[in-house]
Structure formats: C-alpha cells, structure tokens
Amino acid sequence: MPAFRDLQKLSRNPKGARRRQDRAGYHDGRRRATGDGFKFTARVLRAFGRELVRECERLGVIIDLAHINPAGFDEILSITTKPAIVSHTNVRRYHDIERNISDEQIKMIGERHGVIGINSVLVSAAKEQSTLDRYVDHIEHVADLIGIDCVGIGFDFFEFIYCQWSESRRNELAAKFTTPHFIPELRNHSHAPNLTRRLVERGFSDDQIEKILRDNWLRILKDVL
Numbered sequence: 001m002p003a004f005r006d007l008q009k010l011s012r013n014p015k016g017a018r019r020r021q022d023r024a025g026y027h028d029g030r031r032r033a034t035g036d037g038f039k040f041t042a043r044v045l046r047a048f049g050r051e052l053v054r055e056c057e058r059l060g061v062i063i064d065l066a067h068i069n070p071a072g073f074d075e076i077l078s079i080t081t082k083p084a085i086v087s088h089t090n091v092r093r094y095h096d097i098e099r100n101i102s103d104e105q106i107k108m109i110g111e112r113h114g115v116i117g118i119n120s121v122l123v124s125a126a127k128e129q130s131t132l133d134r135y136v137d138h139i140e141h142v143a144d145l146i147g148i149d150c151v152g153i154g155f156d157f158f159e160f161i162y163c164q165w166s167e168s169r170r171n172e173l174a175a176k177f178t179t180p181h182f183i184p185e186l187r188n189h190s191h192a193p194n195l196t197r198r199l200v201e202r203g204f205s206d207d208q209i210e211k212i213l214r215d216n217w218l219r220i221l222k223d224v225l
Contacts, residue, residue, distance in 0.1 A: 044071045050079060057082055062224050065109075066117075066154075073105060082224050083114040088154030090122045091141045094134060097122060097178055103145060110146025113223075115216045117154020118142070120187075121180045130181035132198050139212060140202075148208050152216045153195070157188050 142151040
C-alpha cells in the first residue's frame, strides 16, 4: 500500500492503513517519501518516515519490516517499543540475499517478541534445493534463535503473477535481484496441508504447529491492535 503522506489523515482513519503499515512505505528496493528500500543499504528514515512510524505505533498499526534496508530496520526498532513483524522473508543462512534477514535482525525481532513469517519463494539460490524441507529449515532456524513463539508462515505466493510476466521482465528481475524458485509442494494456498504434514514428520508438536500456522500471528494482533 502507498505510505500515508498526511499524518492527520492517518490519525482520522487508522483503519485506512489496514492496521499494518507495509514496510513503512518501502517496497522492492525503491525510494519513498518515508525512506529507502533494501537496495539502499546505508540510508535511514527520512524525517517524515520517523513521524509516520511513531504515529503508526501510537494508533496501533502493526509495523512490518519486510523489504526495508538494514539501516532503516535498525532505526525503526530504535524509535518503537511494541512487537514488530517481518511478514514475509527468509533467513540468510540458507539464501544470502538482500531481501532476506540476518541472524542479528532475527534476534532483534525476538527481543521484541515479534513474529517472522517465512516466505515460500526465496528459500534457496538453487532450484534443486528449493524444497519443502528447506522451507522447514528456515522455520527451524528462526525457532532455534528466538523461540517457537516468534515464527510463522508468510507464504507470499508469487508464481501466478510471475507466470504472467514477459520474458524481458523476468530477465530484468534476475539481473537486478534474483531468479525465484518455487517449491513444487508449496505453490499456492491449497498446498498448505503439505506443510502441516511435513512439520509433523519433522517432529514438531501439535502445539508448536498451531503456533506456526496461526497462534503467533493472532498474538501479534491482540498485542498491538
């Protein structure tokens, strides 16, 4: 969603923000009125961006740190106090790319008792390693670092859009960012039971699975809204 450019409008209509300010105005590495996306690694928030973040927190709008650059990530956490989320990302241990987050960033979210949603697209740089087990590896890595209460699903299913793109647009994405690899058993929402079965097979308890699939996100909604 576009960032609000008038804080008075945000205050009058916080529901218009859908109660979640996406990336605090950042997306796909682009520059915004609030600040810059993940490609601009050293740039922090602009003055309006800081005002927007503080007002969002005051109004009970969840702050989503997906897509933001590292400097902005750090600054937002330094000027807020409530649980923050990264709605859809992966860990750099398995795919070291700008769009994914580091162990240090994971721990920062854990300190706030926030939630990190695991993305189904950027689980590996290699197509043959883009598997359901690797997806679960990402979940396990976050849980090992900050606990099972701070990890959830953030599928971000993208294949149906990607398939409609022209070859030139796909090549542009590959040149500027990466080539996405889609997990054969997790391509859309109808495949979600495949993940549940794999979590069972990997030794997760019923309580842990409920937290990953649902309860951790519900806690965030109750804590922040």
